[in-house]
Amino acid sequence: MKDKEEKEKIKLILDRGGVKKHIFLPSNIEIWSVVGEEGDYLVNDNPLFCTCKDFYYLCLIKKRKKMCYHLKALLLAKKKGKYTVYHFTDEEIGLFSKLVFNSLK
Ligand SMILES: [Zn+2]
Numbered sequence: 001m002k003d004k005e006e007k008e009k010i011k012l013i014l015d016r017g018g019v020k021k022h023i024f025l026p027s028n029i030e031i032w033s034v035v036g037e038e039g040d041y042l043v044n045d046n047p048l049f050c051t052c053k054d055f056y057y058l059c060l061i062k063k064r065k066k067m068c069y070h071l072k073a074l075l076l077a078k079k080k081g082k083y084t085v086y087h088f089t090d091e092e093i094g095l096f097s098k099l100v101f102n103s104l105k
Contacts, residue, residue, distance in 0.1 A: 009037070010073045017084045019077035022096065024088045032083075033100070034070040040103050043074045 013019060018035035032043050034050075042051045049055070054068040067075075077083040088096060 006069050006072070009069055010076060013070075013073045014077055014080070014082050019073055019083040021083050021085045022088060023085060024090050024093055024096075027090050029090070029093070031096070032074055034073050036070050040100065041070050042100060043070050045071065045074055045078070 013034060013036065016035075020033045020035070022031040022033065023029070024031070032045075033040050034043050036052065038052070043049065048059075048067060048071055050059075050068050050070045052068055052070055055071070058064045059066060059068065
């Protein structure tokens with residue numbers, strides 16, 4: 001992907017509130033997700049991790065780059081405070097995970 005194309009994609013994600021922070025209470029567990037072109041992906045910035053194919057092939061296997069555009073969007077959104085926050089209870093973690101893993105198929 002070209003740099004300019006990638007920047008546009010990232011901007012679009014941020015503009016439509018595609019970076020989401022899910023907070024589970026009372027444990028305060030934070031789970032972040034990014035809505036990309038192909039669906040929702042779970043992302044994590046420390047250590048860097050994303051559930052998309054690009055991250056798997058290009059970052060983990062071929063080590064051609066460190067981050068996919070979902071991770072770049074996450075970092076930028078955090079820096080700018082441009083993300084949506086959703087609150088859940090700890091009891092909902094199971095249901096949340098179910099939804100997420102179904103959307104990953
Ligand atoms: Zn990704």
